Amino acid sequence: MTPGEVLLSPKALTLQWQDSGTVLDAGVLRAHCRCADCRAAALRGRPAAVVAGIELTGLVPLGHYAVQLQFSDGHERGIYPWPYLRQLAGLQDVTGVQSRP
Template sequence: MTPLEIRLTPQALTLVWPDGSATLSAQALRAACRCADCHAAALRGQAVPVPVATALAGLAPLGHYAVQLRFADGHERGIYPWPYLQQLAATQEATAANGPLRSGG
């Protein structure tokens, strides 16, 4: 499903869907990057390096299925399909509703 509206600020990406809207922070999007370099780091068990002052610098639509985000640090290889962005938003909402995960102890 393609969003009806896309709003980009340096801090966040807001997507308006027919059934609601979602706002994803620049840091969350950068941490969720699935480009080859970030994916390889994740497979090695390494955290994706997310600069503290992460900011969105632009986006490019890719057909009707995704956007490619450009970050202020020059990272711009990740492709974010609409279903993936919906999944990220749903995970973010569930985390907010349930509170942060706590380790036992």
């Protein structure tokens, strides 16, 4: 499912789905990056340390399936497919996104 509206602010990514709206915090998005480097670090037990006050600095659409997010710490390799963002939203609503999906 593709969101109808995508809004980027320094603190959050806001997605308007057909049935609901989601606001995902920049820190949550950075902590849950799925790029190869971040996943490898997490598998080694060394997940990326998210800098307090991290901000979103850019967004690049990738077709109709995902976005690539850019962060104030210079990280810009993560690709966030729409289903993954929706999954993060569900976890954030239930648990505050404490675990990696």
